[in-house]
Amino acid sequence: MSAKFAWVTAAATAMIVSAGVAASAAPGDPGSPRFGPGAPGAGDPYFPLAGNGGYDVTHYDLEIDYQPPGPAPAPLEGTMQATATLSITPTQNLDQFNLDLRDLDVESVVVRGRPARFTHDDGELVVTPRPKMHAGRPVRVEVTYGGTTGRPTDIEGALYGWVTTRDGAMVVNEPDGASTWYPVSDHPTDKATYDFDITVPEGLVAVANGDLVDSRTSNGRTTWSWSSRDPMASYLSTASVGNYELRTSKTPDGLPLIDAIDRDLAPDASAGLAQTAEMIAFFEGEFGPYPFDSFGAIVDDDSVGYALETQTRPIYSRRASEGTVAHELAHQWMGNSVSPQRWRHIWLNEGWATYASWIWAEHDGGTTAREQFEDVMAIPADDEFWQTIVADPGATGLFAGAVYDRGAATLYALRQEIGDAAFGELSRAWSQRFADSTATTDDFQELAEEISGRDLAAFFDAWVRTPAKPTP
Numbered sequence: 001m002s003a004k005f006a007w008v009t010a011a012a013t014a015m016i017v018s019a020g021v022a023a024s025a026a027p028g029d030p031g032s033p034r035f036g037p038g039a040p041g042a043g044d045p046y047f048p049l050a051g052n053g054g055y056d057v058t059h060y061d062l063e064i065d066y067q068p069p070g071p072a073p074a075p076l077e078g079t080m081q082a083t084a085t086l087s088i089t090p091t092q093n094l095d096q097f098n099l100d101l102r103d104l105d106v107e108s109v110v111v112r113g114r115p116a117r118f119t120h121d122d123g124e125l126v127v128t129p130r131p132k133m134h135a136g137r138p139v140r141v142e143v144t145y146g147g148t149t150g151r152p153t154d155i156e157g158a159l160y161g162w163v164t165t166r167d168g169a170m171v172v173n174e175p176d177g178a179s180t181w182y183p184v185s186d187h188p189t190d191k192a193t194y195d196f197d198i199t200v201p202e203g204l205v206a207v208a209n210g211d212l213v214d215s216r217t218s219n220g221r222t223t224w225s226w227s228s229r230d231p232m233a234s235y236l237s238t239a240s241v242g243n244y245e246l247r248t249s250k251t252p253d254g255l256p257l258i259d260a261i262d263r264d265l266a267p268d269a270s271a272g273l274a275q276t277a278e279m280i281a282f283f284e285g286e287f288g289p290y291p292f293d294s295f296g297a298i299v300d301d302d303s304v305g306y307a308l309e310t311q312t313r314p315i316y317s318r319r320a321s322e323g324t325v326a327h328e329l330a331h332q333w334m335g336n337s338v339s340p341q342r343w344r345h346i347w348l349n350e351g352w353a354t355y356a357s358w359i360w361a362e363h364d365g366g367t368t369a370r371e372q373f374e375d376v377m378a379i380p381a382d383d384e385f386w387q388t389i390v391a392d393p394g395a396t397g398l399f400a401g402a403v404y405d406r407g408a409a410t411l412y413a414l415r416q417e418i419g420d421a422a423f424g425e426l427s428r429a430w431s432q433r434f435a436d437s438t439a440t441t442d443d444f445q446e447l448a449e450e451i452s453g454r455d456l457a458a459f460f461d462a463w464v465r466t467p468a469k470p471t472p
């Protein structure tokens, strides 16, 4: 009893200290609310400074003027001049809060119309608003910033974020690269809606998430306005710029499709997009209604080398192959609408998307899902592939092969374990229950147990929590 009590006290004290509330108002003075700083991170152990505490962002309004470098011998650097207007709602009384912003320079920060003091070091923009901010009262924060854009890299050394290209930029933020181009609470737990105004030299096209609202040209520069009304995690935002041809169409169900294909690519680079409408119909049958109000693709002529499931508009590096298109489309349900609550749950993105590409291939008359599963199970037990803990692969293991292939094999094995009917119900319930939100491996196990009426602890332990080959 007393031990338990001591723990509660220690935990409560730790919470107050970490929220920074301790010092401000005199305790016991009911007239003066306590204010403190918001946490510098969202609490994700893989990326401790990604995201922030003390507030929720509800909307980003990004106005970006961008000048790409142009042909060699100009250095491969662009210039950006931008204003980001964030609508934020404090979840505690704040006398200071953080935003994530890397590499660019901040000119001014205005909170509720008043200039605020700020510091900007090591990717953390620390703002001290006056007057202070009250819990529950929404405010607008306007950040004017800009500078030189380059070729940022993620924790594993892969290009990401605002990747400057000769004729534009390929913008791919997973997991924490949104902060390379706008001030952001850069964690999937803080989803928001977005408006974009991207101004580029006339002749270039800027493509972001959601719907194309407008494009207008004056003085040799074109502003492309896009609106993403579906809530979106920051790692899924994009505003890619290139020598694109825009192609618009609709699925038979009336869903708008907007593709942007780099004119410098050979025609077969986008051949994998041909069956997009059929794929959407197929995955709607598997996972339930398509979660957003438009779809499409960006195929860029960059050197980034991988695709990303940017929301409503996946982006492909040089080539959109059919299997990758199926993978990125499936992410719209699995990863984008239902996102990882912590990055360690990434297998619920990549395992599902890989499994989805297996069942699409089977549906389309290609390799069967069983064959794909058997290929994974043919990997010898002593191969290091089986050493990855799928449900906790580490920050440098987010894109390890096992997260994809053992993740997909886990779902295939689960389908055998609980039967096709329960697995189908689980797929749809997962997409529905956690739509526009985040979830964990435990959430998935619990839902699978609820729907199948089975205890699946041993199954999930063997498949995603143990660094050894499972025996099916």
Ligand code: TRP
Pocket: 158, 174, 175, 306, 307, 308, 309, 327, 328, 350, 399
């Ligand atoms: N999430 C992407 C996909 O599977 C892949 C991805 C993101 C990636 N960042 C990466 C792959 C870095 C390799 C390296 O569609």
Ligand code: ZN
Pocket: 309, 327, 331, 349, 350, 353
């Ligand atoms: Zn993926």
